[in-house]
Amino acid sequence: MMTAAFKGFAAGVALLATTQLAGAHDGVTHETSNEAAQHLTASANTPGFPDIKGGDFNLVDQNGEPRTSRDPSGQHQLVFFGYASCKAICDVALPRMAEAVERLKKEQFSVTPILITVDPERDTVETMGESVKRIHPDMVGLTGSETALAEAYKAFQIEKSLVYEHPDEGPIYAHGSFIYLLGPDGKFKTLFPPVLSSERIAGTTAAYIKGEK
Amino acid sequence: MNHILKMSGTIASTALSLFMFAAPASAATAETVEIRGEVIDTWCYLSGVMGGPDSVTGSAHHTCALWCAAGGIPIGVLAQDGTIYMVLKLEGEDPLAQSDSIMKIQSDVITARGQHYMRDGVNYLVVEKVVTNEGITNVNHNDFGVVPGFAIPKKK
Numbered sequence: 001m002m003t004a005a006f007k008g009f010a011a012g013v014a015l016l017a018t019t020q021l022a023g024a025h026d027g028v029t030h031e032t033s034n035e036a037a038q039h040l041t042a043s044a045n046t047p048g049f050p051d052i053k054g055g056d057f058n059l060v061d062q063n064g065e066p067r068t069s070r071d072p073s074g075q076h077q078l079v080f081f082g083y084a085s086c087k088a089i090c091d092v093a094l095p096r097m098a099e100a101v102e103r104l105k106k107e108q109f110s111v112t113p114i115l116i117t118v119d120p121e122r123d124t125v126e127t128m129g130e131s132v133k134r135i136h137p138d139m140v141g142l143t144g145s146e147t148a149l150a151e152a153y154k155a156f157q158i159e160k161s162l163v164y165e166h167p168d169e170g171p172i173y174a175h176g177s178f179i180y181l182l183g184p185d186g187k188f189k190t191l192f193p194p195v196l197s198s199e200r201i202a203g204t205t206a207a208y209i210k211g212e213k
Numbered sequence: 214m215n216h217i218l219k220m221s222g223t224i225a226s227t228a229l230s231l232f233m234f235a236a237p238a239s240a241a242t243a244e245t246v247e248i249r250g251e252v253i254d255t256w257c258y259l260s261g262v263m264g265g266p267d268s269v270t271g272s273a274h275h276t277c278a279l280w281c282a283a284g285g286i287p288i289g290v291l292a293q294d295g296t297i298y299m300v301l302k303l304e305g306e307d308p309l310a311q312s313d314s315i316m317k318i319q320s321d322v323i324t325a326r327g328q329h330y331m332r333d334g335v336n337y338l339v340v341e342k343v344v345t346n347e348g349i350t351n352v353n354h355n356d357f358g359v360v361p362g363f364a365i366p367k368k369k
Contacts, residue, residue, distance in 0.1 A: 046330040048242045050301060050339060088284050092256070163283065177285040190333055193287050193299050195259045204333045213333070 045213065054180060054188030057152035059116065059144040062129035067142060069186025076209055077112045077182040081158045081175055083119035084131030084141070089177045092194060097179055098136035099198035100205065109209050113139045116152055118160040118175045120144065156180060181205055243328035248338060250292040251351060252318050254278035255299065258289070268360045271351025275320040277364040282315045290325055290338060298329070298338035322347040
């Protein structure tokens with residue numbers, strides 16, 4: 001019962017998310033990420049925000065190369081935990097993240113989008129490359145051993161649980177859905193609820209890159 | 214219907230409540246607040262993909278809200294003034310944890326005591342204690358039905 005219910009629900013959500021996202025609106029409109037960033041700068045963060053340890057992962061990318069939380073090209077990083085075949089929240093958060101990267105690119109800010117898998121059995125070095133490139137050409141897919149991934153989940157306080165086994169699509173997971181911004185050194189900068197628009201993600205990211213946050 | 218919780222604003226205006234910019238911040242640290250409001254599914258409420266704000270709260274949206282929470286969508290507390298507080302942590306849980314505790318309070322009207330943080334223009338709440346839980350008081354399924362209908366599977 002649970003499995004059939006979730007199957008129908010996930011399909012409905014995915015359909016609505018893909019067909020109606022263009023109408024999503026967060027109420028604050030800016031022409032450019034720069035403008036949004038300037039606006040955001042006016043709002044100070046409350047000190048003492050709950051610490052997210054972040055960083056400190058040692059995983060493997062889709063090319064089989066080891067990758068830590070430090071960006072090899074010295075760029076800020078947007079990180080999401082999910083899986084390539086996810087048709088629920090990943091189908092919303094990852095395109096938003098990709099859009100934010102594109103917005104930033106237009107304003108000369110290079111940011112690396114990263115997907116860290118919660119489904120290492122299916123998201124392997126052999127399979128992740130094609131999946132992540134469909135989301136964004138610069139996206140890095142990270143997988144690894146259960147131990148290495150568990151350390152990454154712990155660092156970012158990610159929980160995952162198997163919801164059910166879909167007869168055609170395989171395991172369906174529930175997992176944390178915040179998007180994390182890391183500095184080039186892998187240190188946690190901030191996080192974004194997945195309900196934020198790509199414009200807001202880009203604007204805030206730009207403010208962090210420029211050192212205004 | 215609980216008139217306190219009946220929202221009349223547009224999605225844009227309610228979303229603005231979540232993402233409103235802080236007044237020039239003077240808080241040296243987080244303040245302890247008590248917020249009374251409905252626990253909401255932030256994705257459906259703010260995205261508008263399932264309908265207007267009146268229909269994606271309360272009993273009409275409860276089933277979908279449970280699915281969303283189970284899938285990892287952060288919950289929020291919709292306060293009486295329309296401000297939405299993203300719940301970063303519930304009492305006794307790790308920050309960002311998707312736990313059974315969330316499922317037990319989804320769509321309920323609660324009074325939450327905790328620390329309020331503004332970060333990048335978003336209101337966050339670290340709940341130290343759910344002081345009161347009035348249950349689901351926004352009984353709006355008679356007005357809207359189940360929103361969305363597919364939240365409850367059809368019998369085969």
